């Protein structure tokens with residue numbers, strides 16, 4: 001091998017490493033034009049995951065095909081406008097043709113209206129009902145409730161994210177939030193379904209699955225069989241305990257059955273609508289955690305223990321490596337306690 005050829009091979013090797021480094025750096029870098037905490041991750045074959053910020057900030061996906069773009073859950077107007085810029089610079093030949101709205105909660109669907117003139121909107125049939133319901137019938141995420149049943153939320157009634165975003169949603173600045181204000185930028189879907197809807201966009205299948213009353217009665221999970229990706233909506237925490245939400249006043253068995261239904265699907269990548277992504281084993285581990293928690297607490301109830309006594313005795317230390325174990329375990333036991341009392 002001559003000197004020149006050796007140099008040539010070395011140069012080529014360096015070039016390959018250089019481009020691999022650049023590609024890797026780009027994959028990890030925040031998308032251009034957005035605040036540093038926003039990122040777009042390529043999941044392969046036209047499917048992308050968007051992280052919108054730190055902590056509990058919404059996570060969503062979009063699919064780009066030759067027949068157009070489908071977005072699931074653009075969470076608010078600012079992110080929807082940023083996404084629109086990203087899409088038109090990255091995919092100038094494609095338009096947004098579908099927006100899927102996973103459920104009525106403001107933290108996932110307030111970006112939908114940005115695409116109102118160009119896209120068709122898809123959701124569960126109960127989404128229409130919930131958008132017209134009172135706040136008491138269809139409360140915002142978390143533990144915010146219309147305690148005095150006057151049809152409005154005061155600052156005292158609003159909790160967590162609803163309180164943090166109170167001024168952004170109080171469009172008439174009267175210091176109360178109505179259901180109309182909470183859902184002002186959510187679009188009434190043109191296409192609704194009850195159990196399952198399969199779309200084919202540019203040869204790629206998108207399967208919308210009713211979540212069987214987990215979290216809300218209109219919640220859907222989104223399965224991409226050609227990509228081996230499942231977007232599991234609220235709340236499939238991965239290796240995490242969070243938050244004191246009392247299983248949204250649903251029996252824990254409803255949650256467990258819904259997760260089992262998702263386990264039957266064939267997928268490798270699990271994207272959750274908040275926090276980290278994972279794989280199918282993480283989904284199974286989440287269901288095991290719900291079952292272990294339910295068993296521990298129901299045994300305590302059967303033995304006549306109070307909530308405080310169960311909290312003092314239950315360890316569930318096989319989950320000690322999970323995020324939130326040190327400060328969320330008591331809240332989770334309390335949530336399970338009230339959920340199990342519903343059965």
Ligand SMILES: [Zn+2]
Nearest residue numbers: 103105141234
């Ligand atoms: Zn929700």
